[in-house]
Amino acid sequence: MNDLNEKALLSSAARAIEAWDLCVTDISLVSHSENIVFRVDSESGQAYVFRFHRPGYHTLSELHGELQWTAALNSSGIGAPVHRYTRDGNAFINVYLPELSQSRYVSLMEWVEGNAMATMIEQDADESNLVRCFHKAGQLAARIHNQARAWRLPPGFERHAFDAEGLMGEKPFWGPFWQHSELTAAERAQIIHARNQIYGILTEYGKERGTYSLIHADLHPGNLIVTGDHVHIIDFDDSGFGWHQYELAVAISYYQDTPYFDSIREAIIAGYLTERPLQEADIELLPVFVLIRSMVSLGWIEQRPELDSSHKLPTLIERSCEQSKALFGSV
Known part of the structure; x- marks a missing residue:
């Protein structure tokens, strides 16, 4: 990926993250493979994984299925991703990425150090x-x-x-x-x-x-x-x-x-x-x-x-x- 594309993706991530109630201090691109993954740092000190999901791989209902299971795993004492919801109470939002000419579902999870x-x-x-x-x-x-x-x-x-x-x-x-x-x-x-x-x-x-x-x-x-x-x-x-x-x-x-x-x-x-x-x-x-x-x-x-x-x-x-x-x- 060239610097121009990375800059455009970071710009899209900065716009999309506004749907969540966070005081963001930094956004950095972690990987661009089938999913596009960013690290988001906040004023609270908590970091997050901001994921742009591969288009067409899962329906919205299937994405919610992933969330339901990971929540159940966490409740049982097994460490799994913890999703964070937007101000409107959504775990996933749909975002258009002009640099890729496509829409993707986006989600936010807590970053795990280790x-x-x-x-x-x-x-x-x-x-x-x-x-x-x-x-x-x-x-x-x-x-x-x-x-x-x-x-x-x-x-x-x-x-x-x-x-x-x-x-x-x-x-x-x-x-x-x-x-x-x-x-x-x-x-x-x-x-x-x-x-x-x-x-x-x-x-x-x-x-x-x-x-x-x-x-x-x-x-x-x-x-x-x-x-x-x-x-x-x-x-x-x-x-x-x-x-x-x-x-x-x-x-x-x-x-x-x-x-x-x-x-x-x-x-x-x-x-x-x-x-x-x-x-x-x-x-x-x-x-x-x-x-x-x-x-x-x-x-x-x-x-x-x-x-x-x-x-x-x-x-x-x-x-x-x-x-x-x-x-x-x-x-």
């Missing part, structure tokens, strides 16, 4: 630290799922679903990954083969085993903020209904090429089991969900060319094909 668990791992990649971090991540995932399974959904609650259709159906939530333009004919055939196999597995496995509920769906260490002994979860943008093993697969998938991946996988399962049971048959599906994450990520990248994530494609494609062959054989 260190991202991913940064802590980068600073100390020793096996013992990785085990410690992913054990905590597993415990937190289980606590999220305990709350979600027990929570009675509010009337009219809406979020997307990472179920068999949402992951492997004809119109998956992140798009038809098997049609990615970078796939060779052989790679496409292998991925379609895996997709067909996985669709059958998920359909037969079903949603009635206590392993399906609302999930964060992006619970990697970059979205876990550590302050002392407390871990706070951020970025519920992808949250929706899904299998608990997918939650765990997302958390560990980035670390598949590390020499300690087996220890990471064992640690997140061990942490999870301290808070919530999983049957051996449920755990045995984890490699399938790790493969699912790689495959659907191809669709995610294809849907977001503006993010220039093409450098990730060779690894994702190779990993998807190799894991597919290991699980389901070659075609």
Whole structure:
């Protein structure tokens, strides 16, 4: 992004933030990816996350669903985003961005100070630290799922679903990954083969085993903020209904090429089991969900060319094909 575009976005943010009752001292751009995120500092000393949501990703009702769930998680003692309302009592407002020629929903949440668990791992990649971090991540995932399974959904609650259709159906939530333009004919055939196999597995496995509920769906260490002994979860943008093993697969998938991946996988399962049971048959599906994450990520990248994530494609494609062959054989 050039300085002119950043200046224009900051100007739009300054206008939009006026809907909230804040004495703003500074606004700075944090990231411009699928969402545009600003940090807002105020005279009170409280900082905020000011988020311009990706257009078309969620309806207003689905955004309210995210807010309802994060509020319920906070009430249960799980640290999640705290939304702030406008003077008119709205959690979301619609703002036109002339520099992007589009309208976006905008929301304000309290900023959480601390260190991202991913940064802590980068600073100390020793096996013992990785085990410690992913054990905590597993415990937190289980606590999220305990709350979600027990929570009675509010009337009219809406979020997307990472179920068999949402992951492997004809119109998956992140798009038809098997049609990615970078796939060779052989790679496409292998991925379609895996997709067909996985669709059958998920359909037969079903949603009635206590392993399906609302999930964060992006619970990697970059979205876990550590302050002392407390871990706070951020970025519920992808949250929706899904299998608990997918939650765990997302958390560990980035670390598949590390020499300690087996220890990471064992640690997140061990942490999870301290808070919530999983049957051996449920755990045995984890490699399938790790493969699912790689495959659907191809669709995610294809849907977001503006993010220039093409450098990730060779690894994702190779990993998807190799894991597919290991699980389901070659075609």
